[in-house]
Amino acid sequence: MAAPVVAVVGGGQLARMMAPAAAALGVHLRALVEEPTSSAAQVICDSRVGAASDEAAIRALVAGSQATHGRRSAAPAADTPEGVSAEARAADVLTFEHEHVPNALLEQLVAEGHPVRPDAAALVHAQDKIVMRRRLGELGVPCPRWVELPDAAALEAFLAQVGGTAVVKTARGGYDGKGVRIVRSVAEAADWFAASQADGGSGIPLLAEEKIPFTRELAVLVARRPSGQMRAWPVVESVQVDGVCAEVIVPAPGLDPAVARAATVLALEIAEGLGVTGVLAVELFEVPGTGGGAPTVVVNELAMRPHNSGHWTIEGSMTSQFEQHLRAVLDLPLGESTARAPWTVMVNVLGNGLVDPVDALAAVTALDAGAKVQLYGKSPRQGRKLGHVTVMGDDLTEVRARAAAAAAVLRGATSR
Amino acid sequence: MAAPVVAVVGGGQLARMMAPAAAALGVHLRALVEEPTSSAAQVICDSRVGAASDEAAIRALVAGSQATHGRRSAAPAADTPEGVSAEARAADVLTFEHEHVPNALLEQLVAEGHPVRPDAAALVHAQDKIVMRRRLGELGVPCPRWVELPDAAALEAFLAQVGGTAVVKTARGGYDGKGVRIVRSVAEAADWFAASQADGGSGIPLLAEEKIPFTRELAVLVARRPSGQMRAWPVVESVQVDGVCAEVIVPAPGLDPAVARAATVLALEIAEGLGVTGVLAVELFEVPGTGGGAPTVVVNELAMRPHNSGHWTIEGSMTSQFEQHLRAVLDLPLGESTARAPWTVMVNVLGNGLVDPVDALAAVTALDAGAKVQLYGKSPRQGRKLGHVTVMGDDLTEVRARAAAAAAVLRGATSR
Numbered sequence: 001m002a003a004p005v006v007a008v009v010g011g012g013q014l015a016r017m018m019a020p021a022a023a024a025l026g027v028h029l030r031a032l033v034e035e036p037t038s039s040a041a042q043v044i045c046d047s048r049v050g051a052a053s054d055e056a057a058i059r060a061l062v063a064g065s066q067a068t069h070g071r072r073s074a075a076p077a078a079d080t081p082e083g084v085s086a087e088a089r090a091a092d093v094l095t096f097e098h099e100h101v102p103n104a105l106l107e108q109l110v111a112e113g114h115p116v117r118p119d120a121a122a123l124v125h126a127q128d129k130i131v132m133r134r135r136l137g138e139l140g141v142p143c144p145r146w147v148e149l150p151d152a153a154a155l156e157a158f159l160a161q162v163g164g165t166a167v168v169k170t171a172r173g174g175y176d177g178k179g180v181r182i183v184r185s186v187a188e189a190a191d192w193f194a195a196s197q198a199d200g201g202s203g204i205p206l207l208a209e210e211k212i213p214f215t216r217e218l219a220v221l222v223a224r225r226p227s228g229q230m231r232a233w234p235v236v237e238s239v240q241v242d243g244v245c246a247e248v249i250v251p252a253p254g255l256d257p258a259v260a261r262a263a264t265v266l267a268l269e270i271a272e273g274l275g276v277t278g279v280l281a282v283e284l285f286e287v288p289g290t291g292g293g294a295p296t297v298v299v300n301e302l303a304m305r306p307h308n309s310g311h312w313t314i315e316g317s318m319t320s321q322f323e324q325h326l327r328a329v330l331d332l333p334l335g336e337s338t339a340r341a342p343w344t345v346m347v348n349v350l351g352n353g354l355v356d357p358v359d360a361l362a363a364v365t366a367l368d369a370g371a372k373v374q375l376y377g378k379s380p381r382q383g384r385k386l387g388h389v390t391v392m393g394d395d396l397t398e399v400r401a402r403a404a405a406a407a408a409v410l411r412g413a414t415s416r
Numbered sequence: 417m418a419a420p421v422v423a424v425v426g427g428g429q430l431a432r433m434m435a436p437a438a439a440a441l442g443v444h445l446r447a448l449v450e451e452p453t454s455s456a457a458q459v460i461c462d463s464r465v466g467a468a469s470d471e472a473a474i475r476a477l478v479a480g481s482q483a484t485h486g487r488r489s490a491a492p493a494a495d496t497p498e499g500v501s502a503e504a505r506a507a508d509v510l511t512f513e514h515e516h517v518p519n520a521l522l523e524q525l526v527a528e529g530h531p532v533r534p535d536a537a538a539l540v541h542a543q544d545k546i547v548m549r550r551r552l553g554e555l556g557v558p559c560p561r562w563v564e565l566p567d568a569a570a571l572e573a574f575l576a577q578v579g580g581t582a583v584v585k586t587a588r589g590g591y592d593g594k595g596v597r598i599v600r601s602v603a604e605a606a607d608w609f610a611a612s613q614a615d616g617g618s619g620i621p622l623l624a625e626e627k628i629p630f631t632r633e634l635a636v637l638v639a640r641r642p643s644g645q646m647r648a649w650p651v652v653e654s655v656q657v658d659g660v661c662a663e664v665i666v667p668a669p670g671l672d673p674a675v676a677r678a679a680t681v682l683a684l685e686i687a688e689g690l691g692v693t694g695v696l697a698v699e700l701f702e703v704p705g706t707g708g709g710a711p712t713v714v715v716n717e718l719a720m721r722p723h724n725s726g727h728w729t730i731e732g733s734m735t736s737q738f739e740q741h742l743r744a745v746l747d748l749p750l751g752e753s754t755a756r757a758p759w760t761v762m763v764n765v766l767g768n769g770l771v772d773p774v775d776a777l778a779a780v781t782a783l784d785a786g787a788k789v790q791l792y793g794k795s796p797r798q799g800r801k802l803g804h805v806t807v808m809g810d811d812l813t814e815v816r817a818r819a820a821a822a823a824a825v826l827r828g829a830t831s832r
Contacts, residue, residue: 003774003793020436023459026774026791026803037501043439045461085453315734318786333781340756358419358442365749370734375442377419387442 003028004330005089007061009052010097011038013376013385014306014322017314018097019043021323027330028086032061040097042377046087052101062091062114093117095278095329097305099126100173117226117277117329118304125274126304130171130207139273141266142298144285149206152186152193159184162210168192171205177243182211212298214285218252219309220267223279223324223334230268231324231334233317235260238283238309244383245308247403250316250344253396256294259286263297270302279325281307308348308385313337315372315390316344341392343399347407349375351384355412364389364409371406386410419444420746421505423477425468426513427454429792429801430722430738433730434513435459437739443746444502448477456513458793462503468517478507478530509533511694511745513721515542516589533642533693533745534720541690542720546587546623555689557682558714560701565622568602568609575601578626584608587621593659598627628714630701634668635725636683639695639740639750646684647740647750649733651676654699654725660799661724663819666732666760669812672710675702679713686718695741697723724764724801729753731788731806732760757808759815763823765791767800771828780805780825787822802826 004027008015011033019040022029030046041047050057065088093115094106106120118126125132133146147158149168159166168189170179183189189206196203217240222232237252238245252260267282274280281303289295310321319327319335327334349357357375364373368391375387387410391403420443424431427449435456438445448466449457457463466473481504509531510522522536534542541548549562563574565584575582584605586595599605605622612619633656638648653668654661668676683698690696697719705711726737735743735751743750765773773791780789784807791803803826807819 002772004777016439019439019459023432023435023793024788024790025777026793028458041461042444042502043435043459043461045457045459045463047461086458318731318788327781332778333785335781336786356418361420361441362748365743365751369749370752372440372734374440377439377442 002084002089003086004093005030005064005086005091006326006329007064007091007094008032008040008097009058009061009094009101011035011040011047012097013039013378014097015040016043016376017306017311017320017374018322018326021320021326025323025326027326028089030061030064030087030091032057039376039378052098055102055105058094058101058105058109062094062109064089064091090114093329095305095325096123098175099123099304103127115226115329119275119277122275122277123304126302128171129169129174129301130205132302133207133209135274136270136299139269141270141273142296144212144298144300145210147208149193149196149208151197152190155183155186155189155193155206155208158208159186165211166208167211168206168208170196171207173204176245177240180243212285212287212300214287214298215295216252216286217300218255218263218284218286218297219248219307220263220282220284221279221307221310221313221321222264222267222271222282223321223328223337224271224276225328225334226277226331228272229334230271231319231337232264232267233310233313233321233337234339235263236309236312244348244350244385246348246350247400248309248312248346249396249400250312250339250346255286259295259297266297266299270299274302276304278304278328279306279310279321280304281309283309311374311388312344312346312390314374316340316346316392342394343396344390344392345396345399345403346388346390347403348385349387349389349407349410351381351386352411353382354380356380357387357410360410360412364406367409368402368406371402373406373410418500418505419502420509421446421480421502421507422742422745423480423507423510424448424456424513425474425477425510425517427451427456427463428513429455429794430513431456432459432792433722433727433736433790434738434742437736437742441739441742443742444505446477446480446503446507448473455792455794468514471518471521474510474517474521474525478510478525480505480507506530509745511721511741512539514591515539515720519543531642531745535691535693538691538693539720542718544587545585545590545717546621548718549623549625551690552686552715555685557686557689558712559625560628560714560716561626563624565609565612565624567613568606571599571602571605571609571622571624574624575599581627582624583627584622584624586612587623589620592661593656596659628701628703628716630703630714631711632668632702633716634671634679634700634702634713635664635723636679636698636700637695637723637726637729637737638680638683638687638698639737639744639753640687640692641744641750642693642747644688645750646687647735647753648680648683649726649729649737649753650755651679652725652728660764660766660801662764662766663816664725664728664762665812665816666728666755666762671702675711675713682713682715686715690718692720693747694720694744695722695726695737696720697725699725727790727804728760728762728806730790732756732762732808758810759812760806760808761812761815761819762804762806763819764801765803765805765823765826767797767802768827769798770796772796773803773826776826776828779830780822783825784818784822787818789822789826
C-alpha cells in the first residue's frame, strides 16, 4: 500500500497543526486552502486554493487527479510503489477543519463511494444549532432550555419564560463569539430578525437559549473511529474572554471526579449518538448543584474537528488531537490520550495591533526555556489567533503564571 | 520582521523532521533535496531539487530569489508584511542535514555575508576524520590511538603497535558503518589503499585507529548558539548492529553519574573547542576503568547536525533536537533539554524487503497505543532507515520490550 491520503477542507491553523502528525505517520495530507499564503498552505505541500463552498474545488480535492498547485504535480512518480504520485491519487478520506461545507455535496460524495468523516449526517449537528439542540434533546443530553425563533413573538414569550434574559444565536455560521448575543428585549435582536426573515424567510434561522448561571466552562475532547473505538482526553477548564478561548487548564482544577466521569461519559454518548467520526469537542457549562449536591454539566456547543480546547495535547498528551483526528478518520487504532504532566496550561496568543509574535521568539524563550510555542504563520491583526503557548509542570499556580507570561511576551510585552 | 528563513542542505529524514519544529516556531524552511520525492520534499513546501555539491544550487538555496520548484513561487506576496514572499527572500542562515558539502563554497558564502552554521571551520571536523582526530588531540580529548595511512607500510607498523587489529577508515564520506573496516592485515585493506592512491594520490585518504575494547557505545547530544549558549541532553546508550544504530536507551542505564558528567562536559568542550553551532552529536566508547576505577570514555565519531541518537527527543524531551538545531542556527535561546520520562527507548525501523511500515500503522497501534511512530516517507529497501519508534515509561525492561515489539510489527512481524 502507498501512503494514505487525507484531504482536509480549510487552510487555517487547525489544518496546519495536522501536518506534523501526518508526517510522523507517513500520511499524505492535501488541503483546500483559502489563499496561497494561508496558515496551512505554508506547511502542507499539496495545498490547493479554493472555497469550501465550491463543489468543483471539493471534488478536485477528493479526486486528486486534477491539476494541482502542488510543487510535485509535475514530479516523476517513480518513487511511489504503484507509480502514481500521492498528489494524483484519490483521497482515502475527506475531513474538515471547519464546518462550513455544503452538506448535500458531502452526501453525494459518500453515495459515490468517497468516505467523508465526519459524514453529513453527523456534521449537520455542528453546522446547525437548532438541529443540534433537537437531537441532543432526543438523546437525553442536558442542554439549556431553548426555543426556535421564527419571529419576534417567540423571543418575547421565551424572555418571559426564562426571567428576562436570553442568549440569541444564529443557527449557522457562528464561531468565537460571533453569532451569539445576550438580549433582554426583542429590540436588541431586531437586526438579526430582519436578516433571518430577509428574502422571504430564507435567511439564517435564529434560536434562543436560557442564560445558564454557570460557575465555569469545561470542555471534553473525544475521538471516535468509524468502527466505534473511542478515546477521551481529560476534562479541561476553558477560560473565555469576549467569547474567545483565552486559556485552557488541564485537568479542570478541583473538578469533582464524579462530574469529570459524567462529563466524559456524556461526550462519548454524544459521539456515539451522533455517529461522529474524528475528534469531537463538547463545550460544557458547569452548574452548581442544587441543595448541596454535586455540580452538573450542560452542553453549550459542539465542534467536530480538532478544537482550541485541545491544543494542549500537542505536547501535553501522548497523542495530540491532530494525530488522533487523522487516526480516527483513517479508521486506525487510536493512541493513548492521557495527560503527560500533572498540570498543563495553554494560553492563546491573540493579535495585538501589528505586533508579530515571531519577533518575540528570542524573548519568550529567554524568559522561559520550557514554554512551548506554536505559531500559525498568520499576519498580525487585532484579536486574531496568531499562536498559542503551552506550559507543563507540577504546580498549577506556577504553570498558569508561566503560560500567561510567555503569551504576554509573544503579544509584545517587554520581558523582565 | 517576517518569518526567519532557514535553508537546509539535504532531503532525508533529518531535514524532514525539522519541518514540524519549523512550523511551530513560524520559521520558513527551505530544503535542497536530491529528488522531488525525497523524504523531506514531501513535507517542506519550499523544496528545491539539486545536488549538495552543486555551487549554483546552494547559491540559489541561500539567495531564494531564483525560480523555485515551490508551490507558492507564483503566489501573490500580499500576505507577507514587507511584500516579499518567504520563498523569494534570502535565507537568514544556511545549515545541513549531512556533511557532504564543499567547504570552499561555504567559506565564500560567509565572506559574502551569508551566515552558515555550523561554519566551514567547524564542519570540517565532521567531514574529515583525520582533521577531527588531530584537532581533538590538540584539545586533549580522549581518542583511540590513531595514525594516518599514506601507505600500506604505515598500517603494517600500526598493526604491530596495537596488537594486530586495527580499524581502518576512509577520512571522508563514511556513514552508518560505510567507510569503516576492521582489519588484521594490510591485505584486508588493499582495495582501499588502491583507491586512496588512485589518480596520483588524490583519492580519499585513510586512517587507522586502535580497536577500543569498549563495553558499550554512548552518545552525548549538545546544541550551541553562535553567542555561546549551550545545552546538553542526557547521555544515551546507543546499540549498534552491523555499524548501524539499532536502539537508543535514555538515559544510558547504570551509567556512573561521574562518567555521565564527564561525558557531558567533554561534549560541551568539543562544541566550544571546535566552534560548533547547531546540534553536535558526540559518539563515545565506554571503556572499563583500570584497577577497579570508574569507566572512562573515548570519542568515536562526531556529527554536526541532528543525529539518530537524538530521535528520542521528539517526544522524550521538552525540546527536540530538531527544534534545538533551528534555535541554535538562528541564534535563538535554547529550550529545555531534560528527559520527560524516567526511561525512553528509540528503535530504528530498518527496511525488511518490500515491507512498507505504513501498512502496519493499524497493527502497531493495536499492539501498543503508547508507541510513538515516526515514518520517513521512503520507499522500502532492505536495511534502509524507514522510520523509528519511541516508547517512554517507568520500567526499562518493559519500555525496551515495547519499543522492540512495535518496531518488529512495523518491519512486518505479525502482531499477536
